[in-house]
Amino acid sequence: MNDFFHIDPRLEELAQRVEEEVSPAFKVLEATAEHNQLKVISAFQQNQVSGSFFYGSTGYGYGDRGRDALDAVYARIFGTEDALVRHNFVSGTHTLAAALFGMLRPGDTLLSLTGGPYDTMEEVIGLRGEGQGSLMEFGVKYQQVELLPDGMPDLAEIERAAAQPGVKVAYIQRSRGYSLRPSYPVELIGRMAAAAKKANPNVIVMVDNCYGEFSEWLEPTQAGADICAGSLIKNPGGGIAQTGGYIAGRKDLVALCANRLTAPGIGKEEGCSLNQSRGMYLGLFFAPTVVCSAIKTAVFAARLFEELGFECYPRWDEPRTDLIQAVKLGTPEGMSAFCGGIQKGSAVDSFVVPEAWDMPGYGDKVIMAAGTFTEGASVELSADGPIREPYAVWMQGGLTYPSGKIGVLLAAQSMLEKGLIKNPTATQR
Ligand SMILES: *Cc1c(COP(=O)(O)O)cnc(C)c1O
Numbered sequence: 001m002n003d004f005f006h007i008d009p010r011l012e013e014l015a016q017r018v019e020e021e022v023s024p025a026f027k028v029l030e031a032t033a034e035h036n037q038l039k040v041i042s043a044f045q046q047n048q049v050s051g052s053f054f055y056g057s058t059g060y061g062y063g064d065r066g067r068d069a070l071d072a073v074y075a076r077i078f079g080t081e082d083a084l085v086r087h088n089f090v091s092g093t094h095t096l097a098a099a100l101f102g103m104l105r106p107g108d109t110l111l112s113l114t115g116g117p118y119d120t121m122e123e124v125i126g127l128r129g130e131g132q133g134s135l136m137e138f139g140v141k142y143q144q145v146e147l148l149p150d151g152m153p154d155l156a157e158i159e160r161a162a163a164q165p166g167v168k169v170a171y172i173q174r175s176r177g178y179s180l181r182p183s184y185p186v187e188l189i190g191r192m193a194a195a196a197k198k199a200n201p202n203v204i205v206m207v208d209n210c211y212g213e214f215s216e217w218l219e220p221t222q223a224g225a226d227i228c229a230g231s232l233i234k235n236p237g238g239g240i241a242q243t244g245g246y247i248a249g250r251k252d253l254v255a256l257c258a259n260r261l262t263a264p265g266i267g268k269e270e271g272c273s274l275n276q277s278r279g280m281y282l283g284l285f286f287a288p289t290v291v292c293s294a295i296k297t298a299v300f301a302a303r304l305f306e307e308l309g310f311e312c313y314p315r316w317d318e319p320r321t322d323l324i325q326a327v328k329l330g331t332p333e334g335m336s337a338f339c340g341g342i343q344k345g346s347a348v349d350s351f352v353v354p355e356a357w358d359m360p361g362y363g364d365k366v367i368m369a370a371g372t373f374t375e376g377a378s379v380e381l382s383a384d385g386p387i388r389e390p391y392a393v394w395m396q397g398g399l400t401y402p403s404g405k406i407g408v409l410l411a412a413q414s415m416l417e418k419g420l421i422k423n424p425t426a427t428q429r
Contacts, residue, residue, distance in 0.1 A: 036288035043076035054278035061272030078248035079222040087244040087276040092231030093120040095245030102260035106139030108168035115147040118177040151181030163199035170196040175211040175322040185321040190223035211322040214291040233377040240283030297404025298325035323396040339369035341414030345407030346371020
């Protein structure tokens with residue numbers, strides 16, 4: 001029992017039981033964190049990271065050793081020839097867009113191997129919105145391989161579709177986004193990459209790695225993907241990086257992406273780091289254990305809400321490949337009470353009440369709970385979801401496990417107080 005927050009004693013008791021039950025799963029997560037922590041330290045050492053790298057450059061940023069060494073550290077961690085890690089990427093969407101615009105040319109086909117892409121990528125591709133400046137407006141063609149009814153990728157269809165002439169980039173989204181399909185483990189990403197390359201040896205396999213970094217021992221680029229990208233206010237920024245994104249992959253491809261971020265002829269050589277380097281290094285150092293805390297929070301939430309009678313995706317005991325925990329609450333009221341509770345557990349902005357709103361890049365109203373040190377950072381405990389069927393919230397983050405746990409308990413408490421939980425003592429076993 002805690003001295004600081006009111007939690008119904010029945011929920012407290014349930015939480016204690018849940019925590020005992022999930023402890024073997026926690027051990028597995030801790031082993032992954034330890035492996036990845038050593039991987040990160042070793043990459044720092046191999047690149048002789050020094051304290052002087054943390055003081056950034058200004059202006060053009062020529063010869064910024066801290067910036068260049070961080071690229072090399074990421075490349076080492078992701079098992080790639082090169083990387084581009086920049087605070088100048090404004091978000092994950094921008095990073096992914098720079099990569100796609102960097103690699104695709106008019107007439108090429110972008111083939112999604114994992115069904116429809118994440119909401120904000122629909123506008124980048126040109127599937128929704130005004131389409132101004134989208135890939136399709138520039139003459140890039142788009143196709144997607146639909147998922148099987150169980151949400152898994154269709155390997156036979158991937159092979160068939162990738163064989164078509166003109167397919168340049170085969171795109172894999174690792175994490176589930178705002179859907180209830182599973183997130184795809186690295187091993188399965190490897191099989192998708194192999195299927196696409198069997199049909200078309202020259203295809204570039206690119207992975208949207210958002211929320212996946214450090215959740216497993218290997219990254220997708222160590223299992224057959226040519227290039228991957230993600231956001232620094234998610235996993236690899238460790239809650240410390242204040243903005244930015246990364247791309248890691250084959251050297252020729254990273255160069256194309258850099259030409260798009262900056263300009264042809266300039267590529268990776270310009271771009272001052274201002275005062276962002278230290279946070280990007282320190283965040284990367286913290287990332288493996290922060291990811292571990294976030295996934296522990298997700299596992300705890302899944303078991304607790306399963307006991308309370310809600311469907312959770314993934315189930316608590318399924319293997320993890322990202323931070324995301326979806327909880328199907330079934331009603332807009334449930335979403336609002338859940339998000340309100342998460343917000344109440346935050347150290348920052350705990351007094352704010354989340355409300356559904358129109359967000360840039362999203363088609364439906366979205367409700368978001370996030371009391372964060374970095375605005376919108378979803379490696380910090382946050383919960384959100386579009387107000388539409390199946391009225392689920394997608395929860396992620398938790399810089400520390402105790403802060404994640406109290407947020408989840410307050411979400412349950414808030415639903416209990418609104419009469420949205422039938423039986424807080426759980427009778428299911
Ligand atoms: C978060 C996310 C993105 C990028 O979102 P931003 O908010 O622009 O950083 C892209 N794809 C997936 C699967 C994501 O989870």
